[in-house]
Amino acid sequence: MxxxxxxxxxxxxxxxxxxxxxxxxxxxxxxxxxxxxxxxxxxxxxxxxxxxxxxxxxxxxxxxxxxxxxxxxxxxxxxxxxxxxxxxxxxDPLPVEAHALPVSGTPQAPQDDPRLALLFVCAHPGIAEAARGPLMLQAVLGFTAAEIARAFVASPAAMSKLLVRAKTRIKANAMPFRVPEGALRTERLRDVTEAIYGCYALVWREGPEADEMQREAVFLADLLATDMPDDSEVLGLSALLAFLHARRSARLDAGRYVPLPDQRTELWDHALIAAAEARLRQAFELGRPGRFQIEAAIQSVHAARVRTGKTDQTALAALYEGLVRIAPTLGAQVSRAAVLGALQGAQAGLAALDMIDDARLARFQPYWAARAHLLAQAGAVTEAREAYARAIALTHAPPERAFLASARAALMQS
Amino acid sequence: MKYTFLLYSDPTGFAGLTEEDWAREKEVYGAYIGALKAAGIFVSTDWLQPVATATTLSTRDGKTRIEDGPFAETVETLGGYFVVDLPDLDAAIAWAEKCPAAQYGKVEIRATAMGDG
Incomplete structure (x- = not known):
């Protein structure tokens, strides 16, 4: 040897x-x-x-x-x-190809980082969307199917099946292990960034695995941004996840979720926020705005509370207008309504919520949480109580359940 | 790696086609076959008789059973195929996109399970 x-x-x-x-x-x-x-x-x-x-x-x-x-x-x-x-x-074995190993000590061009090729194959459009994020977590970061299942609130057997199926499809179809070029790269990069974003956003906020996976999603976005500094949305994603992750320690207080306006800013990770601001500036300088950059800018407005002591709701409202125009996700529409509620009063927020027309609302937890909050502010106690009950029924994470339950209890006493 | 493109479409869509339509259709496919050959990736192709003419057979316990009709009744039926030789799925997707059948039916891409030996 x-x-x-x-x-x-x-x-x-x-x-x-x-x-x-x-x-x-x-x-x-x-x-x-x-x-x-x-x-x-x-x-x-x-x-x-x-x-x-x-x-x-x-x-x-x-x-x-x-x-x-x-x-x-x-x-x-x-x-x-x-x-x-x-x-x-x-x-007898097939002749083993003799290409040299890219091993540590030999610096590689960033494009040659095998992790990038792996990210691109994990996010291939030939793989079910729900499998892409989990597959990255497993193949690139080494999490087990059971850990990923817990973080994504799925059964280990189902998660394992999803991952095995994805890997079989990659091998059987000879999906390419490379960073594609040109239009294909631009298009595929969206799948990669969506999957990394999904890794961060979908992971249940509770438990050590979720915490570690969110950290790794921040790492993957950073890896991508380091290697593709010419893509404004890749930079925007990296900034966005860094802003979100900077607040991880302030999100929980004695097992209860703390909403953003109530978080103690001294618990935020200020070094990570500074890094996020730098990435966001770098993205803006490219002059090609996009969804992740706007979401990162929204987080940047929240982060400014450290310096100014307050949150600029007018700036938030303008950014959410821009966001729902280019990426009208349910989450963005609900957040926009919540900001209007903060800026113009609960009735304005409720009116904006009522304007959202989507069959998925019945099962969309943030909608019911926002609605309950605005109804409580408007003094509609009975309706607020019902909305809190629906929000709680749709909430998996214990800290968020605890937060909603205490808000509902406070309503009963008033 | 060999990939087979299975071309599925709803045959009722062809019902009203005139002689000229068919001639144009043949030209379009001829051009596609020409492009595959020019790229050096063409292996084989066939255009199949309508599914109603299918003969389906199975052998169990030494007895052969023959049925007049397709293996399964579906709205979209297999009308033809291409076998091409390409390096990976991205290349296969790029060529399947150019296949005329993609515009009126569906192209199912299946990689070979026999390897390249």
Missing amino acids: ADLGAGPAAIPRAIAEARVAQVARASYGRLVGILSAPAGDIAGAEDALSEALQAALVTWPGSGVPDNPEGWLVRVARNRMTDAHRRALKR
């Missing part, structure tokens, strides 16, 4: 284990990208990498950590994949 570049000295098991864990964390997506690209086999790559990590746990305490740990893992995993392939074919 000398050709694997193992260091000379044995090292304590705990140190070897820590190094394995560190390499796994830092390099997971890159290694899965390198291993899965040749045959389009993400599931095989994940299995082989997990075996290679096991082998490292056994080997590294005795041999020392190799000079090039990533290269070591890739070679061991490749051997496992070749063995598995041979077993599957029950004949």
Whole structure:
């Protein structure tokens, strides 16, 4: 095994284990990208990498950590994949392609980062939309199906099936592991950004997995923005997620959700907010406004409360007008109504809510929460109570349920 | 990697076509086949008789059963196919988009399960 570049000295098991864990964390997506690209086999790559990590746990305490740990893992995993392939074919292996491994220590052009190719294949239009975000979390970041299922409030069996199906489709159809060019790249990039946004937004706010997945979604957006600084919406997404994530510690108080206007700004991550502002400026300078940039600008207005002590509702209202014009999602329409309520009074907000015409409203939690809040402000206690009940029935996350229940209880006492 | 484009459409849509319409249709497909050949990716193609003329057969316990009619009655039926040789699904999608059938029916893309050996 000398050709694997193992260091000379044995090292304590705990140190070897820590190094394995560190390499796994830092390099997971890159290694899965390198291993899965040749045959389009993400599931095989994940299995082989997990075996290679096991082998490292056994080997590294005795041999020392190799000079090039990533290269070591890739070679061991490749051997496992070749063995598995041979077993599957029950004949001699196909000649292994001899292209050099892009391993650590050799700086690559950002476009060559295997994680980018992996992101693009995970967001391929040939994969069900609901599977794209979870697939990225698994293939690029190494979360298990069970962890992802918990974060997305799905059953582990259903999530596992969704992921297996997506990987099978990628392999069987030879979906390309590369960052596409030209119009295809522009179009596909929207799928990639939507999926990363979905990773952040859809993840249930409760639990350690959700927290970690939101952090990783911020990381993926940052990776994309670093590699594609010429795309204003990629920069906008990165800014948006950074703004949202900067408020993570202020969102909960003793297990109860704290709405944005009530959050203590000293709990916000000010370094992350500064990074978000910088990204947003960078995006604006490109002069091509878009949905994520407007959403990030909205968050920037909220973040300004740190300096000004208040929230500029007029600026928010103008931004939401712009947002519903280019991306009239239900969430944007409901938020616009809430801002009008804050700016012009509860009746104006309720009128704006009544203007939304969409069959999905009956099951859209933010609509009922906003409606309950505005009705309570307008003094319509009975109706507000009913709206809170509907909002609570549609809420999965315990902190948000606790918040709504206490708002409803306060209404009863008044 | 070989991909097969299965061309599905509703045959009632062809009911009112005149001789000239058919001639134009043949020209359109001829041009598509020409483009596939020029790109060096053409493997094979066929245009099939209407589904009502299908003969469906199965053999169980050494006995062959023959039915006059298609395997399944559907509104959109398989009217033809192309087999092409392309590097990946994106290339297959790009060529399927140009297939005339995409404009009036549906093109199902299926990758080969036989590998490239």
